[in-house]
Amino acid sequence: MFSEIRVATVGVGDLERSQEFYCATFDYAVLGTGTVSGPAAGQLWGLPEGMSAETVLLGPAGATSGLLRLVQFDRPGELYWGDYSRMQDYGHYALNVRVPEIQSAVAAIRAHGGSSRSGPTHWTVTPDLSAWDSLSYDPDRVLLDVFELEPAPGSLLAEYDGRPSPLQTVAIHSSDARRSALFYAALGMRPLYDKVLREMESFFGLPAGTELHNINMMNPAAPDLGRLEIAQYVGFPGRSQRDRAVPPALGILSAALETDDLAAAELLLQAIGAEPAGERVELDLPGLGTVATRSYFGPDDERLEFYERR
Structure with a gap:
């Protein structure tokens, strides 16, 4: 029912700079670009009303999984891990x-x-x-x-x-x-x-x-x-970062898995006690096309996206 992690979404401060870094360092290619905004993106990513994001999807040429989605929001943000002085956080x-x-x-x-x-x-x-x-x-x-x-x-x-x-x-x-x-x-x-x-x-x-x-x-x-x-x-407990790992923060904001049946996936997630992070929505995600998708929180408040292609 579920794929491996297809995409990790990362908030960045300068989209062009980050794209150049990953392409030059790991020989990644651009697999999609575009703008994401509106209520559906608010449900999926916790995007505040009126905020938009420029995105670029990266990975090795021809790759379809294990991809990196860089997102620059139209408002400045800070790295939610800060200086990593609390690296035990979740x-x-x-x-x-x-x-x-x-x-x-x-x-x-x-x-x-x-x-x-x-x-x-x-x-x-x-x-x-x-x-x-x-x-x-x-x-x-x-x-x-x-x-x-x-x-x-x-x-x-x-x-x-x-x-x-x-x-x-x-x-x-x-x-x-x-x-x-x-x-x-x-x-x-x-x-x-x-x-x-x-x-x-x-x-x-x-x-x-x-x-x-x-x-x-x-x-x-x-x-x-x-x-x-x-x-x-x-023996080194931390704390949830759920309230900090949200737009326009910098850092890893979510991981996305593909499903061939989102309705069945929702039932399974409900059965195992996953907390929804938003309502089910349909939107166009650059590099993926039109998807039906919904976000949930994992056991340590990490945001997870589950999507079905249309």
Whole structure:
């Protein structure tokens, strides 16, 4: 019934600057542009009355999933994560992109207007998968987790075309990783891995002794993109950012999944206790066309869009 994450929507301060950054750094192409406004957009994104947004849809040429929607509102906003001094707070947190070679990718981020937070660090994900992982910022200081994978033959992620990927995952911070995983399992996702990471405090900037419960959820039909990475800082509680992660804020505002039956999707979401974030609406989304769509809040108040193409 549900796809992997098709699109992540990110509020930016300068659309042209951000578009140039992602296209130059990851060789992304423009897949759609346009203006979004009106009551339907208000229901979908929480767009205040009278506000409009210029949008551009980006991804590798030919990609149809794991896409990045950049949105510049006609009023200024601030990054809702602020200076990340409360990085334990909940909600959409980072965009994860796979690259063929980590050092050159980090250099490209810096060269095109981004900055680094944590240099490449090697860690073992599963017995058949390890990674060189890094944390960087885009020009608006939206967090990017850029990584080079070392999969063993036969791993679900072994197939790779050697280019920067679509969005491999969208990361959320959660108050309870297990509860969040159960919610997304009801949407058809399954764990790629589920583990507790220790001694990673310096990489993530966590207080000494904090453990990271990390569950990477995938759609079995598309394990190599559009996944959800759930991160819980065990013993380091945060707070909801629901009231801050709204237009015209900068940062990751929502993640969108496609469905072939929105009415049935609404019934399922109601059954699992998802809270609607707006009414069902129909509108034209640049790069996707006309869709019937509705937003809900996930377990940690992260905004999720579910849409059916018309």
